Amino acid sequence: MLLDVQNLETWYGPIAAMKGVNLTVAEGRIVAVLGANGAGKTTLLNTLAGVIDPFKGKALFQGAEVQGLDADEVARRGLVLVPEGRQIYPFLTVRDNLMMGAYARRDRDAVARDLEKVQSWFPRLKERDAQHAGLLSGGEQQMVAIGRAYLSAPKLLMLDEPSLGLSPRLVQEIFGIIRRIRDETGTAVLVVEQNAAVALKHGDDGYIMELGRIVAADTCAALSRKEDVREAYLGGREAEGLSGTAQRWKRRRTWR
């Protein structure tokens, strides 16, 4: 198992944001974590990336514990985060932004090859090589963020809401490239998403988080068939209710 998260628990002061999360990512898999606002998805990624220290639990990456390590050490080991909202450097050029990802690498030839790969996945970034990254569109900025992460030679790429603020077409494009990265390089991907439809379509394994806990785990294909998932995340109710919403009457979700 590439990543094995066991009973990971994170608190923000008196508030438990993550109340014990268990999850695994196998080599070469795309794993999607779905959930509503405040479910603890971003906390999960931030905890794994070393941005926050967990209160309890373990995260084994390639068999070694990484929870509580500093963010740079975690990244050096190949567990790389593409943060929510992209967080690129607006006043650096596109190329400099990308090269920031390779900051810790000494293997120049390999870096050059990886840069070429990124540019082949995102031809538009090559066109705008010398532009300030702040002048790029949202979709292009997301590409920079992903490319930058790839240049730090990740073994597991963690993406926090890559679809945020992007047009439906761009979302498909970004996910298409995420798959291509995995197919071409074997990099495993852990992606956190609110856009359940697209995440379930492109992911291999899926987890659903609610209020800091995993409530359902299965392959993405099997999850998409669960009635509760269809209803809560995919808008699967055919009949439309009086209030104009798809939901008619609530049942407690059991994730069967």
Place this chain on the structure above:
Amino acid sequence: MNAMMEQPLTFLGHATPAGVFRARAQEWAAMPALRHKRRGLWQSLSWAEYYAQARALGLALADLGVRRGEVVAVLAENRPEWVIADIGAQAMGIVGNGIYPTASPEQMRYILQDSETRVLIVENQEQLEKALAVRAECPALVKIVVIEPEGLRKLADPDVLFWTDLLDRGMALAQTRAAEFEAAIDAGRSADLAFLVYTSGTTGAPKGAMISNANTIFQMQKATEYLDAKPGDKSLSFLPLCHIAERMASVFNPLALGLIVHFPENAGTVQNDLREVAPHVVFAPPRFWEKMHSAVELFLRDATAPARWTYGTALKRGRAGVEARLAGTTPPRPGLVDALLNRLAFRNIKVFLGLQNCRSALTGAAPVPPDLIRWFLAIGIELREAFGMTETAGFAASTPSGAIRLGWAGIAAKGTEIRIAEEGEIQIRGPNVFAGYGRQADKTAETILPGGWLRTGDCGEVSPDGYLAIRDRIKDIIITAGGKNITPTQIESQLKFSPFITDAVVIGEGRRYLTALVMIDLEHVSRFAQEQAIPYTDFASLTRAEGVVQLIRAEIEAVNPRLARVEQIKDFRIIDQLLTAEDEELTPTMKLKRKVIAQKYARLIDGMYPS
């Protein structure tokens, strides 16, 4: 019996609850009757307002064409509108009924058809959708009333109206036709039907139990005997109003005692509301009291060492006193240390639970584990057992204050008789025996014997001094392959005392030994798993985790030594699906249905009996 017929039962000289309601509304006019928490603030309704709204609703219902003896049903969580509709309808001679908010459209359809409900009052858009889904199949239903208009602005349906509109119409009618309402109250007779309660039906389809005015008046008389309460005392209405116990507690006992009924904001805020209200009277099933107990135990596990020491010491000293009291000897006089420990530990626990004012604490509707009563006695709450059922319109026996006997459910209500018949069946006769099942004369005849004896379906015994003990439902008694008679409910109640076990079903009919299917408590077990670093993802994986299976095994093995050899649980399985009240496996009160469980989980069960 004959004397009773001639001289109807009365309360304050009134033969119907509606009559008492009118008298109380005059007597207590300005005092608060109902309180409801809305958006975090408690809103009060005085007795005069309560009466005015009930009158408006009663008149409006009559105006819609509902006549005396016809049925009006409410489908809503506990809230003032529920009781206003219920008592307002009854004053007009209209029969009130309740439907569980968790009912599926299918269950709703059954009850609406069976009771020929004329007007259905639903809580909100969501419940309205359910009602509309089955309306076409309920020809008697003329109007649906919605309490909360949110999300229904575009609704244009001549047969759906809003609560406030109906109430306004009633208020306008009251200007000119208030006398009709008064006349309707005066026309009510002791033997008339007051309301319906659909039995939750652990077996077969639900049946509509008919509760008469006389039943209700009798129970109101009794309330003053078993409850220690005075006008202005508080209660919290948090159990389903469709259930006979809560119906009595929130609609009729207040008429007798002057309790202020508080309605929680929603089902999720009950603990918090309990703390805020600090009620004087609390009735709840054992499960509820167990949850309080486990909340304290779990809370103290994370507490500081001095707090744990204080609690532990206080509990040990308290228990010694409890044992002495239960044994009938005088407990040792509490010294200064006890007083101090009490103040430090138990006072805080009671405030934490919202029980610091509680003078009448009652439990029933399921077997009560003796350890639970011991614990509450130790912290200074006299948790008394009571026995009753829908068919006795509430309590039929209760433990008198200061006379708890563990394992016994109390003594028969004065004016009623209890006898033990064939198969050890408990039979009851008296003014609390209900009027029969609506439209099911055959079922009624099976239940009420000639001579007025009600077959409870429970078996038990009566001690020489009149204490009643409940053993089990007769039909639930297990006869093992070895020919031993086992009362599963008693064993299950001991298992359920564990904070990790919500419910359990003991299996063993015709088998060599007993086994159990266990429903785990998601909250406590997942917390345990996290503390013990047991990895799990979804509910099914939690139930399969080795550490969790061991936990449940240890809980069962802790109970086994207290059971006779033939009663011991040799194996168990954990139900690996998260069940909700909408599932057929559970009753609306979240109890496992024995028969359905035995069928649905036949494979799991067979796995416990290798041939």
